[in-house]
Amino acid sequence: MRAVAVYPTQLEVRVIDHPEPKLTSPTQARMRILDVGVCGTDRDIVSFEYGTPPDGYDYLIIGHESLGELVEVGAQVSNVKVGDLVIMTVRRPCPHPDCVACREGRQDFCYTGDYTERGIKQNHGYMTEFVVEEERYLNPVPRDLRDVAVLVEPLTIAEKSLEQLWMVQRRLPWDRPHRAVVLGAGPVGILGAMALKVEGFEVSVYSRSQNHEEKNRLLDSIGIPYIAAETHSTEDMAKTVGPIDVVYEATGASSVAFDVLKHLGPNAVFVFTGVPGRNGPIPVDTDEIMRNMVLNNQLVLGSVNAPPQAFQSAIQHLGAFAQRWPDALRSVITARFPLEHALDALQTQTGGVKNVVAIAS
Ligand code: BGC
Numbered sequence: 001m002r003a004v005a006v007y008p009t010q011l012e013v014r015v016i017d018h019p020e021p022k023l024t025s026p027t028q029a030r031m032r033i034l035d036v037g038v039c040g041t042d043r044d045i046v047s048f049e050y051g052t053p054p055d056g057y058d059y060l061i062i063g064h065e066s067l068g069e070l071v072e073v074g075a076q077v078s079n080v081k082v083g084d085l086v087i088m089t090v091r092r093p094c095p096h097p098d099c100v101a102c103r104e105g106r107q108d109f110c111y112t113g114d115y116t117e118r119g120i121k122q123n124h125g126y127m128t129e130f131v132v133e134e135e136r137y138l139n140p141v142p143r144d145l146r147d148v149a150v151l152v153e154p155l156t157i158a159e160k161s162l163e164q165l166w167m168v169q170r171r172l173p174w175d176r177p178h179r180a181v182v183l184g185a186g187p188v189g190i191l192g193a194m195a196l197k198v199e200g201f202e203v204s205v206y207s208r209s210q211n212h213e214e215k216n217r218l219l220d221s222i223g224i225p226y227i228a229a230e231t232h233s234t235e236d237m238a239k240t241v242g243p244i245d246v247v248y249e250a251t252g253a254s255s256v257a258f259d260v261l262k263h264l265g266p267n268a269v270f271v272f273t274g275v276p277g278r279n280g281p282i283p284v285d286t287d288e289i290m291r292n293m294v295l296n297n298q299l300v301l302g303s304v305n306a307p308p309q310a311f312q313s314a315i316q317h318l319g320a321f322a323q324r325w326p327d328a329l330r331s332v333i334t335a336r337f338p339l340e341h342a343l344d345a346l347q348t349q350t351g352g353v354k355n356v357v358a359i360a361s
């Protein structure tokens, strides 16, 4: 079968022929891949800055944002059936018996770093025709979300952050409306902004972007103000928005993030989700940040990957977005490319939001 593979030592990315996987245990299922989304992580992998092939391979099949359709199930598979649409989780547990996180199925909190990630770290991904996976890693998604279901995985990044946020905010034992700022208007930012909005936050998006108008229109249609970083300093932004309770960072741009950190409101939480490249040190006023953080009870939280419950929340939220903002949601997917043109999906940034490799229909 065809697959998109990156060869890190040869510095090559190409469509290859890879053996079709077969069920090896009764608890597995085989999926036909329909859609695979492309994100910044994939772009880093195909520029050889990130990503590791599985042991024994000189290539890695990329792709971690999946949508598949079940074509075969093992005898002990009970909660899904042939024909179901599923999204697969990304991270697989480390093998160490004393990693309590992985042993509890929370490899998103793995202690050892020896987890694998499909399409990213030592485990082949989904940008291919068929995959085999254990039932426990499959998350069924309703058929009426077929067109947008590939957005579930990027949305899980926000869902895990939200779960963490609610948990830590129990430190404030009262209910009050929250004001959130999302940094970045890429897919993770836009989907995160939608989730925060559905959860009742007053949301603004602060971003640098080549296609302001498109982003502005999209966010405007869902009642979220877009504040352009090119024309508004972080200080202007903070003044416009008012005291910020939550920052959801989805850019990976540390300079902007640390600048915004200075303008948090009382008792605020700042959630980092972007993974910056190594761009060298920049000056930061650490005294100011530390003083504000202490005097205002502020919290900085990093969040990576997502557990199965975040996939459930993402599927529910995506259904809510589809009801409330069908056009805006559809416009998050800006281009679909066939598998033969996957390299275009990875290399071109059409000015849109999310490129998808459409492998089957
Ligand atoms: C993926 C996560 C993964 C992270 C780090 C992100 O793009 O969505 O599942 O944990 O990259 O590799």
Ligand code: ZN
Pocket: 038, 039, 040, 041, 042, 064, 065, 154
């Ligand atoms: Zn991703």
